[in-house]
Amino acid sequence: MSSSETLGFVGNTLLRDSAERDRNLIERHRADPEARTVAIAGDIPILRVNGVRATALLPLADLERAPVRHEQAFLGTLQGRPVFAVLLEAASIDAFKQDAAFQPIDLRSIAVQGLVPGDELGILAEAKALLFWHSRHRFCPNCGAPTALSCAGFRRDCASCKTQHFPRTDPVAIMLVHRDGRCLLGRQERFVPNMYSCLAGFIEPGETIEDAVRRETFEEAGVRVGGVRYLASQPWPFPSSLMIGCLGEALSDEITLDRDELEDGRWFSRQEVLSMIERRHPDGLSTPPPMAIADFLIRSWVEGAAGG
Numbered sequence: 001m002s003s004s005e006t007l008g009f010v011g012n013t014l015l016r017d018s019a020e021r022d023r024n025l026i027e028r029h030r031a032d033p034e035a036r037t038v039a040i041a042g043d044i045p046i047l048r049v050n051g052v053r054a055t056a057l058l059p060l061a062d063l064e065r066a067p068v069r070h071e072q073a074f075l076g077t078l079q080g081r082p083v084f085a086v087l088l089e090a091a092s093i094d095a096f097k098q099d100a101a102f103q104p105i106d107l108r109s110i111a112v113q114g115l116v117p118g119d120e121l122g123i124l125a126e127a128k129a130l131l132f133w134h135s136r137h138r139f140c141p142n143c144g145a146p147t148a149l150s151c152a153g154f155r156r157d158c159a160s161c162k163t164q165h166f167p168r169t170d171p172v173a174i175m176l177v178h179r180d181g182r183c184l185l186g187r188q189e190r191f192v193p194n195m196y197s198c199l200a201g202f203i204e205p206g207e208t209i210e211d212a213v214r215r216e217t218f219e220e221a222g223v224r225v226g227g228v229r230y231l232a233s234q235p236w237p238f239p240s241s242l243m244i245g246c247l248g249e250a251l252s253d254e255i256t257l258d259r260d261e262l263e264d265g266r267w268f269s270r271q272e273v274l275s276m277i278e279r280r281h282p283d284g285l286s287t288p289p290p291m292a293i294a295d296f297l298i299r300s301w302v303e304g305a306a307g308g
Ligand SMILES: [Zn+2]
Pocket: 140, 141, 142, 143, 144, 145, 158, 159, 160, 161, 162, 163
């Protein structure tokens, strides 16, 4: 049976210490020689390479190569070892590129190629989403004054109007819609050629997950959905989403595509989807890679584990 624990970015074994976050956490742990840090230059993580293995957890001394640090957050502890996340300026990639001990590489590639241990992907997702938020919230949305990092990197405070700002996570509903042994998959123009995936869309303010599944499916494909069931979720740090994976029961068959959203969309039988997962479809059609929650939703339905 498919397990959501193998999804990219899901494994994160950090103890977050979220109840104790204060200003002094960073100072207190920075002196620990065992401390490690995720370093992200612009939006590119820096890996440390040792033979065929790579890690995203760098000794703090490695940061000396990049003198300009924009923000530093304390993420928590990993087996007792403090773990930080540091945002470097994009140009500092060059300081690491020159040394074969380092590999600056984008997070999608790290996940797809499996370059770091699985539980480091979750830490990278946390670091990337959090640092992205810091980079976009240097000024108070309420009064426009500069904001300052607080709570060890999990809050920003405005000294002028005293507003506290918290990191945001953007919920996205992603759904495998099915009816009578077939499922609805679509493709966006930006997808790799021949790949079909689940429909998805941002959940709007004031909307339930279930209603977002129904609304997005109707808007994109003209198909009405009745029952909706939650299956699994996945952090998706591009830049800061949480994918909420659901199964939806369609009430109708006829598809009316919104061509602005989807290049194509149609019903697929279990057998056809299985051939796509196994990469033996006669027309070369495929489904998303195993690191994506769409793969988990599709497999769950094909295997009958999800019902319907
Ligand atoms: Zn303010």
